[in-house]
Amino acid sequence: MASTACFMIVSRTDIPIYEAELGSALKKEDAAQQHQFILHASLDIVQDLAWTTSAMFLKAIDRFNDLVVSVYVTAGHTRFMLLHDSRNEDGVKCFFQEVHELYIKILLNPLYLPGSRIASSHFDTKVRALARKYL
Amino acid sequence: MADPANTTLGKMLMEHITPVVMVLPTPLVEQSCQKNGLTFVDLLSPFSAFDNIDVPVRTANDQPYRIKKFNLRLFHASDIRRPDLETAKAWMNKVVTEAGEKESYRNDDILPIPESESLPSWFEIFNQELIQVSSFSDHETFDHPVACLLVVSSNDEMPINKFVDFFNTDKLPSLLNDGAMDPKILKHYIILHDNQDGPPEKASKILSEMKNTFGSNECQLLCINSSQGGSVESPVNSWSSCKLNKEHFLNTDNIDQIKVLMQDLTTKHIIPHMEQKIRALNQQVSATRKGFRNQIKNLWWRKGKEDTPDTPDGPAYTFSSIESQIRVLGDYAFMLRDYDLALSNYRLISMDYKLDKSWKRYAGVQEMMALAYFMTDQARKEAEFCMESAFTTYLKLGLRGQQNAIRCGLWWAAMLKARDQFKEAANVYFRVSGEEPLQSAVMLEQASYCYLFSVPQMLRKYGFHLILSGDSYRKCDQMKHAIRTYKTALSVFRGTSWGLIRDHIHFQLGKWFAILGTFDVAIEHMLEILACTHQSKTAQELFLGDFLELVQKTGKTFEVCRLRLPVVKLPSLRVVFEDHRTYASPAAVGVRESIWKSLEEDMIPSSTTAKSNWLELHTKLVPKKCKQSNICVAGEAIKIDIGFTNPLQIPILISNVSLICKYFISSDEMESDNIGSSTNLQNDEQLRELIAGSDVNADKDPYTLSEVEFSLNGGETLLVQLTVTPKVEGMLKVVGVRWKLSGSVVGFQIFESDKVKKKNANKRKPKQSSGNELTFAVIKSLPRLEGSIRSLPKKSYLGELHRLVLELKNHSKVPVKNLKVRISHPRFLALGTREALSLEFPACLRMDNNEKCGHAVQSDETASLFEFPEDFIIQGEEPVLWPVWFRAAIPGMMSLYITVYYEMGDVSSIMRYRTLRMCHFFEVLPSLDVSFQVSRCPSSLKEFLVHMDLVNKTSSQSFEIHQLSCLGDQWDITMLQPVNIPSPIMAGQALSCFFKLRNDRKATVRGDEVISQCDNRGNHVRLGAQVDNEDLFDIATSPVADFHRHEVLHEEKAEQRYAETVDFILLSHPHNMSTESVDHSLLFSHHACLCSVASNGPLCWMMDGPRMIHHNFDTSFCEINLRISIHNSLDAAVSVRIHPNDSGPSTSQPSNSSGVSSENRVGWHDVSLAGEAKITSDTLQNTRHVQQMPGESVSPFIWCGSSSTRIKVAPLSTAEVPIQICVFAPGTYDISNYQLHWESMHPEGDIDADSKQSSGIFPGHSFYLTVLQSAT
Structure with a gap:
């Protein structure tokens, strides 16, 4: 598992709808806030890149010092963004694909309004389990 | 792309990568120059850049080309070395600080989009300086001097020797000394003459000497300070960058001379020298490499x-x-x-x-x-x-x-x-930003601008790098720059939903502004992040702590409009005020208005009459406008419930919570205020005024406010009740709510309802009225009745009977009169008479007790409305008591609503009546479940069998049954056989008892007369341990009879009405398990109403006659007279036709038997006689076989007289019909082959006719008749 990882789901309107600090490293107080900054800034790059490819997985698109941002864009233009320091691209890809499945299940819930915050604790535990498995 | 030479970098290179000229002046030269405040290098520098030099150049190529612009860099020999990093840094720091001071951080929120020109100019200076730091390195040669200017003053002694000495001293830069560069460089000799020291003859002499020594081309004379003081305007521009003295001695000739000198140096010496060198070197390189x-x-x-x-x-x-x-x-x-x-x-x-x-x-x-x-x-x-x-x-x-x-x-x-590769440029800047904070800050800021200029714009990156740069500025204490960058970044992140980002920016800005001492701005930023629900607990604590510290530093209480801590739940706002409706308890307030309305419907004066009296009065007193607003009474509190929510995880303390109100003497004033408040600014000012005003709450204020203090735990929501009590007549408007957080920050929230009103005023009327719910017209104080029912049990068992007290209080001097009470559930509560208050209960119910509670108060039976006597007036402090009977009628959770209507004794008041609404909630537990079944005794039309089923449905309580009474004087009940009823009946125990009921009396005696003849004890049965009829309760007196009437009313509504019914009342006492004794102070009554006695249909009849007859058949056939008595239990007359059926009894028998035997019924009923009949015939076989075989059509007897008889039976009466049969042989006969056809004769226009069965056919009952041959 990566020592630092921050996973976020950003809605098509650029609002974060899910966030999770996944790293095994000890949490620093301002780390979460810095991660948000990095991911938020990489949205600029995603915005350009997303239209240049038909693949959903955009691979590592941005970096900050030794942290890499990998992005996966769903058909509905919801962006899964992962900030990580591991170099395991295959793992990241698998992680994204599985999270995408989970996300679709959330979308299928008639009580979930697309673009609203994902508060499901089940989703959260599943994502964390996937992170342990793949990252 | 434009010409590279014209780009920023091109220009920079043109300036920076140019030939260096080393200047070696003697101290006396410097001295002369210092008269003008310049060094010698400074003196020459402005003339070392040429814009239009136009020199042909030929390098390795044979093709010459022309150079138009050219630059020389002049350095004093001592400056040709690696620059000192520390001084450079200090200087850069100064540049940045100065820039920071100049830069006024914009407070406006507009996103600044600077073009490349508007980039802060000090970036350029800073970059230049950074580049300068690395100059004169030994690994690159463009910084190595190309030429050397040797300058000697004409005042120097032995000037020629001085020129030679320059190269012998160790003053020369290390580059020359340690062999990094060729020491044989181009030399140019200048003799400087200061005209103030005398005429230039001496200098000319030296020049000619020099020319002899060094060659004529390399020597020149330069005269300065020709002017006799005073300033010459023209050359000042050239030195604008340098620190030129106001007083200088350079005239135009001097300047022209310098110009010519420099141009000559460049065109005639340096460039040709370089050309030459290039060619030489090129040849050498070609040869070797x-x-x-x-x-x-x-x-x-x-x-x-x-x-x-x-x-x-x-x-x-x-x-x-x-x-x-x-x-x-x-x-x-x-x-x-x-x-x-x-x-x-x-x-x-x-x-x-x-x-x-x-x-x-x-x-x-x-x-x-x-x-x-x-x-x-x-x-x-x-x-x-x-x-x-x-x-x-x-x-x-x-x-x-x-x-x-x-x-x-x-x-x-x-x-x-x-x-235009801004994105890449930004990346490079980011890489350049090293460890050193100041440098990295400037680099990061430049990177951020690159993102801003890139196409498409990358605003998020821009913001991020600004933040990074701000952090770096903070590290090197450039606070103003830090704030500037953060502020700019804020324009990108404003309104973002990325919570952590927003919090970080506001928090840092708040902290930094606090350091700079601008507390108001700091607090503004801190306020943004106070209600951060997404942050961790520690972060929330930090934010709140810092905020409070900040507020304390300012030393005053802050009034903040947007304080979102705690969150005021505006939708939860509920206003409770009392106009003509008053409430006894908060619980009563929560009851739906429609319930009260239905209760009060016909009690309060109807709207038409109301309009003619009090509203008319009202319109006179209160102007039109107020009709829309609510009416409240001076001295009576308006209660407003508001929900406060703590969005944080940490507890917060809220104090001084109170309402903000505005008082107007008249409604016109209020209207004018409404118009004024439409402009926001004024509104704000007024608000400040209001908030300030509410602090000094003196006695003369037209209203008083309540203050509440509470603390909210993390995530908690609290509903707080705030009150305002108007004291003076006029108009009162509740504007908002204010509170104090942690004792230092005052927050307030304005209720926006009037805004809504304004918006909708033109569209719909109902909205308008709803918007006005916070405006009150205050009227003169009125009497207000307070009331409660004392000690109403919260939990009771079904059937429990209590005497309670209704307490009414009127604090006002003005009396109230014409009291009326209506109760939502009259089965539970009934008002007694005034005397009942002093009686002992339940002993007063005893039959042998002389003091009676009196009969039920005569009032409208169905309306459940109770009117107090005319002389019943409540006034003054003394509470008035009134007895109330309570009986738990049905199990379950019950809510009981009581409305008391009263009128003012004072006619002049605006309101003539008010109502007091009381509400009580209680639970009724099931106790004894009693059910009765009555069936008619087949042998007698007047006798019935009563089967009583008792089940104790409680979990622990046991009961002792006291008495069973049936209501109505015509009934007489006795136990079927004396059985000891077990006592007490334990929890869960079931019991069945049988009683015999006789209808003895004449049916004509009915109604109220019955109640008066209550001395008859025939309709009571004393049950329980000691079976004597001594301590029976009288069920015809007030509470029991009252409640029974309501039970009957209830039953009537619920069930189909049978004319002939009987009501039972079972009285019992609870049995105390611990003391093993019966608690006689408590009485339970269970009512079973309208138990139908006509269980077998509308008619019952009986054939009456001899059962055994001796007759001598030898003489004649036997005529037998029989009677059928028919009883009609319907409430309508019935026409009955008895139709003898000669076809035999078997036709109807099977259907009858199957119909009955399917039910397992208790009591007397028809049992199939098929089996029994056979036995009978077997026993009688020896005499005569007369048993009719089924299917045999011939009847052994015939009906005499009329073949069918029709009679009319009056309702609830009995009629007798004589019939006659003839028998021709001895035997046993079943005389059942007849049918009763009945048809009810409803009175004209009876609507219910369809719903009930109006006609039918009954088969005959079996009646066995044995005829024997007489002995004769």
């Missing part, structure tokens, strides 16, 4: 050197080494703008340096290659690649390469910017 042979040789030679020790800088190259010469050749070519030549030489040398592992030189050459590529505007990829490799190579060198790396990065970034 060009061509295939030389290359192979070179490679082999370098291979051979591989074992040399690997010094960090690679091998040291002297000026005479071929490598240095190639580099010099390249640099000279670059300076003379022969970029192709320069490039070819750089390429050549870079390979060598690489092989020699001389990394710094390699990087330097790579850098120059990139620049050369850039200036020729070709091979962009190559240029970038070269820059990249140069930059990384410098970085690899660590500290030694650091400054060069920075310079290289800056050039790189400038190059990318020139080509």
